[in-house]
Amino acid sequence: MARYGMVIDTKKCVGCMDCVVACKTENNVPEGYNRDWIVYVTEGKFPDVHLEIQSQRCNHCDNTPCVSCCPTGASHVHDVGKVVLVDHNMCIGCKACLAACPYDARFIHPDGYADKCTFCIHRVEKGELPACVSVCPTHCMYFGDLDDPNSEVSQLLASRKYHTLLPEAGTSPRIFYLI
Amino acid sequence: MQELTTTRHNPQIDPFTHVWGWEIPVYLFLGGMVAGMMIISGYFLFSKRYKETTCACYTLPLISLILLSAGMFSLFLDLEHKLYFWRLYTTFRIKSPMSWGAWILILVYPVIIANFLMGPPDFIVRKFPKINLITTFINERPRLIQNIGIANMLLGGSLGIYTGILLSTMGSRPLWNSSILSILFLVSGLSTAAAFVHMIAKNVFERELLAKADNGFLIIELFVIMLLLVGLSTSSAVHISAAKLLISGEYAPQFWTFVIGTGIIIPLIIQLLAVNHKIKHTPVAPILVILGGLILRFIIVYAGQYSHYFNAHFN
Ligand code: SF4
Ligand code: SF4
Numbered sequence: 001m002a003r004y005g006m007v008i009d010t011k012k013c014v015g016c017m018d019c020v021v022a023c024k025t026e027n028n029v030p031e032g033y034n035r036d037w038i039v040y041v042t043e044g045k046f047p048d049v050h051l052e053i054q055s056q057r058c059n060h061c062d063n064t065p066c067v068s069c070c071p072t073g074a075s076h077v078h079d080v081g082k083v084v085l086v087d088h089n090m091c092i093g094c095k096a097c098l099a100a101c102p103y104d105a106r107f108i109h110p111d112g113y114a115d116k117c118t119f120c121i122h123r124v125e126k127g128e129l130p131a132c133v134s135v136c137p138t139h140c141m142y143f144g145d146l147d148d149p150n151s152e153v154s155q156l157l158a159s160r161k162y163h164t165l166l167p168e169a170g171t172s173p174r175i176f177y178l179i
Numbered sequence: 180m181q182e183l184t185t186t187r188h189n190p191q192i193d194p195f196t197h198v199w200g201w202e203i204p205v206y207l208f209l210g211g212m213v214a215g216m217m218i219i220s221g222y223f224l225f226s227k228r229y230k231e232t233t234c235a236c237y238t239l240p241l242i243s244l245i246l247l248s249a250g251m252f253s254l255f256l257d258l259e260h261k262l263y264f265w266r267l268y269t270t271f272r273i274k275s276p277m278s279w280g281a282w283i284l285i286l287v288y289p290v291i292i293a294n295f296l297m298g299p300p301d302f303i304v305r306k307f308p309k310i311n312l313i314t315t316f317i318n319e320r321p322r323l324i325q326n327i328g329i330a331n332m333l334l335g336g337s338l339g340i341y342t343g344i345l346l347s348t349m350g351s352r353p354l355w356n357s358s359i360l361s362i363l364f365l366v367s368g369l370s371t372a373a374a375f376v377h378m379i380a381k382n383v384f385e386r387e388l389l390a391k392a393d394n395g396f397l398i399i400e401l402f403v404i405m406l407l408l409v410g411l412s413t414s415s416a417v418h419i420s421a422a423k424l425l426i427s428g429e430y431a432p433q434f435w436t437f438v439i440g441t442g443i444i445i446p447l448i449i450q451l452l453a454v455n456h457k458i459k460h461t462p463v464a465p466i467l468v469i470l471g472g473l474i475l476r477f478i479i480v481y482a483g484q485y486s487h488y489f490n491a492h493f494n
Contacts, residue, residue, distance in 0.1 A: 018471035032189075033190070034187045037187035038185070039183055039186075039188045040182075040184040040185075041181065041182070042182040042184075065351060067278065069273075069275050069349070070272065071270075071277035072278075072280035074266075089263075091263065092258050092263045092264055093260035093261075093263075094257070094277060095198040095199060095259065096277050098191070098192070099196065099484065101351055102351035102488050104187075104192045107192055108190075109192060112261075113259070113260055141465060166489075168417075168488070169351065171351060
């Protein structure tokens with residue numbers, strides 16, 4: 001069974017926010033809310049300063065604190081690609097999952113349920129790419145099956161250096177940043 | 180140096196997580212206090228104190244029912260999708276403390292009601308005289324009463340511990356991520372309940388007993404708080420910075436003043452003098468203890484949401 005993940009080349013990302021806009025349009029994300037966003041990480045001491053631009057979203061973790069804490073089963077791991085999803089009709093809006101996610105990837109939709117990135121599963125199931133990936137003008141994002149050693153994502157991870165966000169939080173995130 | 184600039188601005192999430200407002204600390208406080216009352220009342224049933232008509236075990240169940248319902252209402256107010264509330268009870272999620280809590284609350288009610296039916300207040304008996312049948316049935320069976328006592332103590336204990344587990348299982352918030360938190364909330368629940376009974380008890384023996392017990396609980400609470408802070412301060416960098424929030428950071432003034440100072444130390448001194456008959460029993464100490472317990476929940480819930488893996492990098 002597939003295990004979807006995303007690989008993002010920080011050497012190519014220019015922080016143009018096209019992915020953010022694409023997601024908002026594709027998923028009808030309400031005004032003032034974000035399913036994905038850009039983070040500028042500046043590290044080091046002058047003159048030895050390094051800037052990395054990261055397109056961030058739900059990491060569709062392998063260990064999912066957001067799913068285990070959910071009292072209704074609304075938050076779940078989807079059969080297709082082990083994508084982490086929220087069933088809007090089952091969610092009671094208790095916000096446990098918002099508190100449990102170390103990446104603050106979730107928010108409460110104005111309609112009352114927990115919401116977040118879905119890896120555009122509705123597109124992926126039709127054989128398309130997530131909106132953010134397909135729209136990126138620098139082609140810095142790759143999407144695919146991490147369990148398939150021949151997939152583009154697996155090949156990239158095998159050949160390049162990368163990091164994930166907050167590995168110390170123990171969630172085994174599935175968004176990888178090439179460096 | 181590390182500096183993060185983000186374009187995200189989700190309400191309740193940025194600049195720092197604040198998904199739970201006053202409702203959750205109030206719910207945790209009331210849940211903890213009811214847990215303490217169940218343990219105390221259960222103990223009185225078990226130790227046969229119920230034979231005295233002035234025993235607090237006759238007044239505590241009704242107060243517990245009211246406070247617990249108020250707590251559950253407060254939890255209900257916090258839900259963003261209120262109409263779907265019932266979904267909590269169509270499933271049981273073994274890994275979700277909130278699911279456990281929802282079911283524990285359902286189990287707690289019949290046990291408190293059984294305690295309540297042992298000696299319901301007159302105004303209720305007058306309205307529903309049939310209740311007397313159940314009351315007589317229970318009172319003729321001392322074994323049953325002791326079992327009701329045990330059930331109260333067990334479920335009270337689970338309720339008290341659960342209020343802490345709810346937070347402590349969240350690895351994402353370093354301040355909460357300590358199993359000591361459940362012991363802290365249990366002891367604090369016991370101490371607020373003991374203070375409350377101390378304040379309202381008609382029976383002089385019970386008043387003295389609970390004032391003494393409360394002194395014990397307050398001392399244990401101080402110890403447990405110390406363990407929590409030591410545990411966090413000797414852990415990873417994010418846990419250290421979480422502990423600092425209480426020790427010297429954002430939440431330190433409120434924490435030292437209201438939780439430690441007026442919530443534990445001052446009432447402890449007053450109650451020590453009172454049980455040694457140096458001064459008279461007054462409601463001052465119990466009120467301070469109860470307020471301290473409430474503020475403790477507020478500070479832990481708020482500071483916990485403020486404590487974070489990312490925020491820790493800024494310090
Ligand atoms: S990033 Fe957060 S919301 Fe997404 S799967 Fe991981 S813990 Fe859950
Ligand atoms: S807010 Fe919804 S999805 Fe999140 S834990 Fe609560 S019920 Fe589950």
